[in-house]
Amino acid sequence: MKPREPLGLRLQVFWALFRRDLGMVFRHPAIYLIVGLVWLALAWFSHNFLFSLDKLGVSVAADPVRIPYLVSVMLIALYLAVASGMSLAQERENRTLEVFFYGPVTPAARVLSLFLRDASVFLVCAASFLVLAFVAGGFTRLFPGSYTLRSVGLSVCLVWPTLGLSLLASAAVRRTRTAVILVVGVFLVFAALQAAGILLAALPAEGLSLAALVARGSLMALLRVLEWLSPLGYLAHVNDAILASSPFQTAAVLAAAAGYTALMLALATLVLARREKGA
Amino acid sequence: MRRAAGLLCLGVLLATAAFGVEPQKQDALVYRLRSYTVEEYATVYSPPQAGTIHLIAGVDNVCEPRYTQVYYWPLSQEYFAAWESLDVEAGGSLEVLKGRRVLERLERQPVAFQSDGAARGRPVLEAGGEALALFARYQAESDRHEKELAEYSESLIRYRQRLRDYMRRSREPGAAGGPPVEPKEPAPLDWYVSEPYEAFVLNLPAGEYRIRLRDEQGEIVEGSERRLQVFAPAGPQGVGYELFSEARWTAAVRSDSAENDIYCSPGADLYLVAHRTEQYFEDHYVKAKNPQAGEVPRRVLHVYGEDLPQDVLVLRSRNDSGRGTDRRIEARPYYVQQLQGADLGYRILPWSPEVAGKDSPTFVGYHLSGQELRGAAAFEIALEQPAAGAGLPGSLRLLRVGRERLELIVWLLPLLPLAAALAVLMPRHRRGGGEDC
Numbered sequence: 001m002k003p004r005e006p007l008g009l010r011l012q013v014f015w016a017l018f019r020r021d022l023g024m025v026f027r028h029p030a031i032y033l034i035v036g037l038v039w040l041a042l043a044w045f046s047h048n049f050l051f052s053l054d055k056l057g058v059s060v061a062a063d064p065v066r067i068p069y070l071v072s073v074m075l076i077a078l079y080l081a082v083a084s085g086m087s088l089a090q091e092r093e094n095r096t097l098e099v100f101f102y103g104p105v106t107p108a109a110r111v112l113s114l115f116l117r118d119a120s121v122f123l124v125c126a127a128s129f130l131v132l133a134f135v136a137g138g139f140t141r142l143f144p145g146s147y148t149l150r151s152v153g154l155s156v157c158l159v160w161p162t163l164g165l166s167l168l169a170s171a172a173v174r175r176t177r178t179a180v181i182l183v184v185g186v187f188l189v190f191a192a193l194q195a196a197g198i199l200l201a202a203l204p205a206e207g208l209s210l211a212a213l214v215a216r217g218s219l220m221a222l223l224r225v226l227e228w229l230s231p232l233g234y235l236a237h238v239n240d241a242i243l244a245s246s247p248f249q250t251a252a253v254l255a256a257a258a259g260y261t262a263l264m265l266a267l268a269t270l271v272l273a274r275r276e277k278g279a
Numbered sequence: 280m281r282r283a284a285g286l287l288c289l290g291v292l293l294a295t296a297a298f299g300v301e302p303q304k305q306d307a308l309v310y311r312l313r314s315y316t317v318e319e320y321a322t323v324y325s326p327p328q329a330g331t332i333h334l335i336a337g338v339d340n341v342c343e344p345r346y347t348q349v350y351y352w353p354l355s356q357e358y359f360a361a362w363e364s365l366d367v368e369a370g371g372s373l374e375v376l377k378g379r380r381v382l383e384r385l386e387r388q389p390v391a392f393q394s395d396g397a398a399r400g401r402p403v404l405e406a407g408g409e410a411l412a413l414f415a416r417y418q419a420e421s422d423r424h425e426k427e428l429a430e431y432s433e434s435l436i437r438y439r440q441r442l443r444d445y446m447r448r449s450r451e452p453g454a455a456g457g458p459p460v461e462p463k464e465p466a467p468l469d470w471y472v473s474e475p476y477e478a479f480v481l482n483l484p485a486g487e488y489r490i491r492l493r494d495e496q497g498e499i500v501e502g503s504e505r506r507l508q509v510f511a512p513a514g515p516q517g518v519g520y521e522l523f524s525e526a527r528w529t530a531a532v533r534s535d536s537a538e539n540d541i542y543c544s545p546g547a548d549l550y551l552v553a554h555r556t557e558q559y560f561e562d563h564y565v566k567a568k569n570p571q572a573g574e575v576p577r578r579v580l581h582v583y584g585e586d587l588p589q590d591v592l593v594l595r596s597r598n599d600s601g602r603g604t605d606r607r608i609e610a611r612p613y614y615v616q617q618l619q620g621a622d623l624g625y626r627i628l629p630w631s632p633e634v635a636g637k638d639s640p641t642f643v644g645y646h647l648s649g650q651e652l653r654g655a656a657a658f659e660i661a662l663e664q665p666a667a668g669a670g671l672p673g674s675l676r677l678l679r680v681g682r683e684r685l686e687l688i689v690w691l692l693p694l695l696p697l698a699a700a701l702a703v704l705m706p707r708h709r710r711g712g713g714e715d716c
């Protein structure tokens with residue numbers, strides 16, 4: 001068994017790993033492409049808003065930048081899910097993990113440093129969105145309001161379950177390609193279930209037979225449970241929590257997201273430790 | 280024989296298809312309510328299966344227990360009353376209980392509802408002697424109006440006769456005298472009072488109660504007990520605006536609270552109708568309108584009530600250098616004219632008898648001209664009560680004037696991250712890759 005390193009050294013190692021990981025993200029074109037896409041989404045939504053305003057003459061919006069931000073959150077989360085999913089699998093494939101674990105790096109430190117990296121990248125992307133929204137507002141007169149600011153604050157925490165689940169998937173597989181397929185597959189399944197839930201809720205009860213009504217009720221109940229298991233469900237809660245304006249509901253969603261993430265990270269650490277021990 | 284059996288089966292099938300399956304009905308005591316919902320007195324039925332009755336606190340609500348038949352309709356998952364098969368009044372007095380204590384014992388009294396035809400006002404319910412007096416006043420007014428209409432039609436016949444005579448005389452040489460004066464049509468009766476009927480009036484503070492019916496023999500009527508949830512507003516009263524442009528006056532948008540900014544296109548004429556709003560939790564409010572409503576989320580709902588045409592709209596421009604000048608706009612009646620011919624659309628004109636003829640104003644509201652709105656990037660609007668000289672709480676809104684189109688620079692901004700990527704990655708590429716991996 002490896003001797004336990006002093007806390008100071010462990011923190012130094014953790015900090016060095018985090019800085020190295022973060023630097024690598026910003027030395028790759030993908031992050032710039034994602035930020036560019038996010039900014040393009042904002043420009044496209046602003047164009048649409050002004051176009052419809054021109055046609056209708058008048059519009060009422062609590063915050064015209066809120067919807068493009070929520071779309072951006074989904075884009076960034078998808079990118080980070082794939083990046084997190086690839087991280088550990090790629091290191092295992094390149095045999096970098098073995099080198100780490102010979103040194104003062106523990107599986108927990110590795111999982112946590114990657115999680116912190118991705119959470120920081122999300123923060124940077126969200127901040128860049130806000131900066132652009134204020135700059136573009138000077139040209140469009142569509143400024144971010146309190147809804148967007150609250151959405152940014154909430155999404156920074158509600159993206160954690162996505163990162164946690166992706167790291168778990170990454171720790172569980174051997175090959176990078178498998179990790180990407182697994183992460184994308186899991187997210188597609190959750191997205192399909194969520195879309196099915198929205199479609200079912202939108203169906204008018206009057207047009208359905210009794211059997212269809214019973215099936216719809218059962219499926220809706222199942223989807224309500226799945227909502228708390230799906231990381232996309234947490235991202236969808238960004239909107240719900242803000243619209244509800246209830247501090248209790250917001251706190252409950254945040255607590256659930258933190259719990260979910262902690263569980264995923266603990267499982268990822270456990271799986272990684274077992275795999276490396278086995279190897 | 281086989282052919283006859285086939286025809287019989289076909290007949291049975293056709294009969295079933297034609298008449299449908301009659302739902303199973305059962306006798307029940309149903310509370311027929313006129314529930315105050317800010318907008319109106321909604322007619323609501325509460326069969327025994329519906330569970331708790333929801334009512335707004337501090338206002339009169341009407342409750343009328345009746346025997347009828349109820350049946351379940353699976354498609355909408357609701358119980359319905361078959362009034363056409365049974366509709367009998369359930370006698371006795373109504374007891375309101377708080378816990379086990381009888382809080383009130385109510386007797387039936389006459390009730391009548393008044394509705395206005397002009398600017399939408401608060402729905403009016405009168406009970407007791409006031410209901411009878413109101414209906415008597417309405418009947419007298421209605422009789423007078425009918426008499427005026429009869430006199431008008433008679434004078435119109437006389438006028439037409441005189442006009443024909445005048446036309447004939449005017450062709451003769453040396454005719455004297457002018458044309459006859461056309462009689463004026465009497466103003467329409469723009470209010471209505473329903474015929475009074477006997478019912479219980481419930482006006483309770485917020486809380487949980489039970490109601491039940493006690494008959495003339497002092498016995499509690501079986502199946503008459505219901506739980507009653509009386510709920511208070513979720514927040515203070517406010518002001519909501521209905522906004523529309525001339526071209527799309529049928530598609531008004533609403534600004535419920537100060538959180539809802541208003542955006543308008545530059546140059547567009549804007550019309551606003553201000554309403555008093557009340558805030559309620561949606562789950563309570565929806566059940567006050569339909570006790571059998573399914574799961575409703577708990578969120579605050581702004582309910583639009585009476586118009587506020589007596590206040591003054593203050594339009595305050597907001598420039599970069601600070602606040603500009605204030606302009607006060609009074610509410611005016613407007614008339615919406617549908618354009619004829621190929622130019623489908625609408626035209627909004629200030630109401631006058633010359634423009635509208637005998638039609639009443641379509642709405643009473645405030646007009647913000649497009650020319651005026653070009654003057655600044657943003658404005659503040661609020662209502663001011665002329666009598667008090669103070670602003671109306673909850674009426675402040677931010678009105679932003681949007682750009683006509685997205686400027687090219689906003690489309691170019693997304694290229695900045697790509698430029699940054701080139702700036703960061705190209706020198707590294709020239710140096711021959713990263714040193715971290």
